[in-house]
Amino acid sequence: MAAHAQLRRQVRQLGETLGRTIAGAHGEAWLERVEALRHLGKAAREGDLSARQKMAETFRTHNDEDLLVLARAFAQFLNLANIAEQHHTVSPAGRAQQPYPNPLPDTLERLRTGGVTQAARQTAVNKLHMDMVLTAHPTEVTRRTLIHKYSELASELWHWDDGRDPEATRDADRRIEELVSQSWHTEEIRATRPTPVDEARWGFAVIENSLWDAVPRFLRDYESTLAEHELDLPLAARPVRFSSWMGGDRDGNPNVTAAVTEQVLLLARWKAAELFADTLHQLGSELSMADCTEEFRTLAGDGPEPYRALLKSLRNRLLQVKEAINRRLSGDRVALEDCLLSDDALLTPLQACHDSLCACGLDVIADGRLKDTLRRVHTFGTGLQRLDIRQHSEYHLNALGELTRYLGLGDYTHWTEEEKQAFLLRELASRRPLLPRQWSPSPETREVLDTCRTISRFPPESFGLYVISMASRPSDVLAVQLLLRECGVDWAMPVAPLFETLDDLNGATETIGALLNIDWYRGYIQGQQAVMIGYSDSAKDAGVLAANWAQYRAQEALVKLAQTHDLTLTLFHGRGGSIGRGGGPAHAAILSQPPGSVDGGLRVTEQGEMIRFKFGLPDLAVRSLQLYASALLEALLQPPPEPQPAWRDLMDRLADESCRHYRAVVRDDPDFVPFFRAATPEQELAKLPLGSRPTKRKKEGGVESLRAIPWIFAWSQNRLLLPSWLGAVEAIRTARDGQDAATLDEMSQDWPFFATRLAMLEMVFMKTDADLSRAYAERLVPAELQHLGQTLADRLLADAATLKALLSEDTLMRSDQWNRESILLREPYIEPLHWLQIELLARERQAEREQWPASRVQVIEKALMVTIAGIAAGMRNTG
Template identity: 35%
Template sequence: MTRLDVPSPSPATATDGLAHDTELLSASLIGVLEEQMGRVFASRLQWLFKTAASVRAGDETAVGRLVSYLSGVPDESVEPIIRACSLELQLANIAEERERVRRRRQYDATGEVQRESLAETAEILERNNVDVAPLAAQLQIEHVLTAHPTEATRRSVLDHQWDVAALLDRLDDPRIGHSRRRALLEELREVLTLWWQTDELRRIRPRVEDEVRRNLFFFEAVLFDAVPAVLAEIEHALDVRLVQPVLSYGSWTGGDMDGHPEVGADTLARALQLHRRTALTLFRDRVDRLARMFSHSSLRIPLSQELTESLDQDALDLPSAAVLRRPHREWEPLRTKLGFVHHRLGNTLTPRGREPGYADAQALRRDLELVLAHLNSRHVALGTIRRLLWQVDVFGFHLAGIDIRQGAGVLREATAAILPGYGDADGEPRRQALLTEALASGRRGIEHDPGGEAGELLRVLDTVALSADAYGPQAVPAFVISMTEHPSDVLAATWLAQRAGATSLRMVPLFETRSALEQAPATMAELYACEPYVAHLRAQANRQTVMVGYSDSGKDTGYVGSTWALYNAQEQLAAQATEAGVVLELFHGRGGSPSRGGGRTYRAILAQPEGTVNGRIRITEQGETVSARYADAELAERSLEQTISAVMLASALPNPPVRDEWRAEMERLSERSRERYRGLVYDDPEFLRFFGQFAPIAELSQLNIGSRPPSRKGVAGVESLRAIPWVFAWTQNRLLLPSWYGAGTALAAGDLELQREMWRNWPFFRGLIGTLEMALFKSDLGVAERYLSLVDDDIAQRFWADLVAEYDSVVERVLTITNQGQLLDDTPALQRRLEHRNPWIDPLSHLQVELLRRVRSGREEARSPLLATITGIAAGMRNTG
């Protein structure tokens, strides 16, 4: 069996649960709105939903009624309507999530194997005679949480969302009676009222520390306990004993300096403290729970000399420990030991005089292993304490390693300021020679503060060096070099880190644009031939992480061209690393939207080129994908299970051979789609004016959804925009242009039968078409056309006619290749889920057009409700950036 033979999810039928939950939540909200805003408002809101649905159904008379109503709504009255639509939409999303949880439980209850689960993976591997133990032993999967300006939902709103989801779960229990159900419904209306009275918009732009705290919340609320549950499922489903934790976590919040003036040494130091404090607090809580459970009597368990001596030493070291005052401590040795462990963790968190804490997480592990050795029961040994040991292994005292990231341009500036001759070096060979000599000799260069971003980078590296002593090398594991173009960019980072004493940092070049991806193998070849860099790799266990960027390559060259460039780069980098004797780990900088690598992670991993996974992968979790995947423990476990399953299958099962004809066709598709895309986005002199009027890009800069500026300084036009707000703006107007433009022209000019063959037999091409199909389904030209009224007449129809023709072309070709009548006909459950949101997204879109018109005509009072429509649509569309 090859990866292509792995079954895809079977269509699921809609259940009454989703419809019931949707109706229950909507009715509860209407009751709240009647109390808060009056019956007339609630009635008008229902009329708005029905009229927007009629517009979608093609009723032209409904268009006139809707436009007439919206244009007449006063500015002060429109915001409550937007709030209500947005809340309905978010409730619809919660109902969908609960349906996913319900479906997962049904599979578990019936014993039927769920698709993309570890149980299914075990069956597939067994059928193919794969030895699971060594495969599981080599797994290393790391998710890196980032903070990009795509997550528009406030933490306070997230709290209310989770409360609603929890109440729905309790209402789903068939054992509850009438009185208990009534009480839960009253609690639901209370939560909805509090949510209604909560500000949806941030009044100030979040600080970096706010973003750090927000990501840490997902560890506290879900991930810390979900991860050991998944590891236990691996052992159960695959019948293996894990020798390493498989999963690990990273973060960019607090260390991502690239184009971010507020990130520096102070934010990194504070983020490290917050990570450590959160981890230690979580461990203290779990140890305290364990101590309450472990009431073992000394009469029932063996008491070794090692444990006795350990308790005596604890008593000497920790005279203020509360456990010393327990009257039964001598007869409950394990509870007593855990009491001392709890106290040492407290000392580590907040030092108390001369009393010791733990030097590192391994010291905590040794104490827990001592307890484990005295349990005298397999049942107990494989229970709570085993999960706690896994938490120590996965999260340590750092919780998630914080990568630092800076652009190659800043590295060049910093190096030129302190390495004599570098700034005047004539060409890349001379720069490499200077850096190679400096690395080999240990030369520090000039002690000089260049100021600005370059100076802050040097201070950050000093902080990294200090953090390795204070928190361990895993606290800041990697230096991501954005916009890497030359080997000297990586050598400069290596030298700057060495100079600061941050020798534990591993260098991670990030290749983002099409040209950088094409040059990546040549860049890495020169690094593998540089002896000082090879020495750096040896210190990293001969492991090289290379990051490939989906965002900027997609913005630079379009979806099809970007996807093919990424495929080629990964394939060549993997072959090259094998030849050089280097262990390659690919780091996928995926976003939420299709044009930034978004979509189903499971299929994306299976579509990776042969030999590029090999049991290890590093993936970013960006913006709203963090809350979408980790807002619920069971959905988090499902998401992690899918990723692990895909990595195992991609590592164990071969891809079908890629025929030369397929590669030639992909080269043609890539070039033709890129030509079409760039001809519009970069070469048409009027495009920037059209984009600025057709999409709310200028207004996005005023929305307090992320601490990072939306544009890069010193660059003009579309080039200045970061990829995330670029995609965000096209999602707002429902066109999703970066996800499909250019693909129609390219596909239509090719050999249909060849493309059908590629779709049937090549996982990569099947994944490409599947992601296109998803983007096309989410695109809505009927709604997008309403935004055309905001565009100058002299350019509106010219651009619109071209966009419609390209959209129609790609839809027609995708349907022909996949032999479907309508988009997503092969996945009706997904089709229904996406359509389920439209009745609430559509009113927001129509309102946004009207409010954009008002704001652009100078009516400042319309700005606040306009920003509310942006957050509402973002919450509904979910993969916004």
């Protein structure tokens, strides 16, 4: 494809650079060995079955240390290919060929010519709000050390694009050679799991290295594009905000404690103070003019350079905050108030600078870096990001049960829902404290209370939402609000129930409706309600199609409920990177949501490796924000149609049928769990130090206790990607072979929700490989379970064929050549890693059975971890 010619050239150049590095480190013979395997991988992807056999035989003859070198080589090839593609995405040549080359200008022009009035467009601009919630879900397998090198490498690729300055190109060649060599000689796998604080620091690094520059750039571009359409972006507008779960998400992670949350909140403020202090230093060096208003001179003093004087004073205050935080984190008895600086403490003097400059006719100066700084304050604040707190509803239930037993009131955990609500509302209305002073709760309950007390010590702007996992009843929400109040939180922290199982999604409207019928509750929320929609556990529970339909119906019903009660509803989408966890192209996902679902803004998790792929470089971050903003404007002004009754009826039946097929395999087949554990590296994933959180919520239990992320991650490794398609196409096939073919055609043509589901399935099947999944099963699965591997591979092929027939296509993703080429580009490098992984899994399991020497096992496990990381890099959206 012509659009990818430049990308392929740069991938080839980077590959050659890596080849020279490998030859320098291990000799030319090693480079020839790697190249021979790469050619076999390419031949295998082109249909040469003998190439796969040759790879399998080659790897069986190599010793463990050699397999480690080969695994590292192909994993590095994939990382370099990703860097090249990230750069190509934002290069002029790449942007020109993408589905949305100029998303904001194109969308605004389309809306204008489509008859949308200027007033309506301005209203949509005023309503537009994006809240990107950065999470540390453990699918980011690349070390921060290497991410920094990769970012530098990507910046050098601009010189390869241009080529007009031979000296600059030669310098870039040398620097790229150096960075590739550094990467090769750096350990790619962490020695230990990151702590929650480590994860938070990684999130801070994304803001510092990318978003700090990207946000003002995005807003300048957004403002100028709006101005061309006679639309306005107020200086105080906050179209984009950033929140985080890193250090606040304690659901299933015992490593996130109240002490950790406080440390993360302080470190975030330390980083914000550092970034703003540096920014004010640069700003002070520029604002040397003397002209100012009398009002400003009263504020800044009588010096010859009033703006510099005020900025210096403000910077000194930030440095004092940094010092106070340092001392408190070191254990000194520093008052928390000395560590806190309000947003207004920055905004008020900076706004005064801006107003004075404008009043003196110096608008061009006021609207330069000073305006960028003001917008950074509005976006990031003195807390850098807003921290969400997430906890499982069971913890609140048990805390109140322990409390009521101590007080002699009975056992809250055994009360009916009506009894719980009556108790909670009675206590919420009471002015006396509920928590006894002399009570010594259990460690679990103490941790719940300490978390609430930590919230009480920080200003409201430090936090986003308190998210309750597995919420299913009104009492789950009221319980948190009571615990917060009892622990000193004297402001109405937004509490968002997370509806994530199929049953909870189906009952979401009933739960929120019951809350809205409570006078006290309506007074608490003041017309603002947040609800989190879970994608991961619902898909794991019921299969992807049934989950998608339940999510759609829940959102649709909640939107109508919010309209009835005249409140602003913010739907918080807990998406992952993979299709099985709600992932996929953001633009299409937004435009396939129910009408009205983004009226209260868009709040969405950006998880694991997807943070780096969307926001890891400033240019990528600007591009991602443009795509989000353009899709939101379109969804606000030209929402998708409501489904016709016939479509709803058919979707109900498709959801039921797909769920039945899915659960028949995942829940009902007694061979499934042992097959899953044998055919994928699920057990071995626990050894990969990906994140601070355990792979299971509970130590005991099978697949049902496994977190959705390793569940998806494991299936992506053997290329079956089972959770992302199982049941969906079988249900569609049944309908198509019956009386519903015409309705399916209508839905795929006229309903964005259904069309997007089909497009996501296309992408899934494009990434699957039935032959590879069979190879995993044949080598790794006991003979008595082999039948299931064959059955699932056959079902995969049949479903892919059905989808192509439904779409009247002979090739998957024919209408999405950009993403199709992206997938195909990586395949020759991923292919050898799969065969390496199969061999290493076989050896690792044999080593466990036969108790091989620990030194040998360590090499095998390291090589295996490299293949897992490499395949994840190649598959991109893995978790």
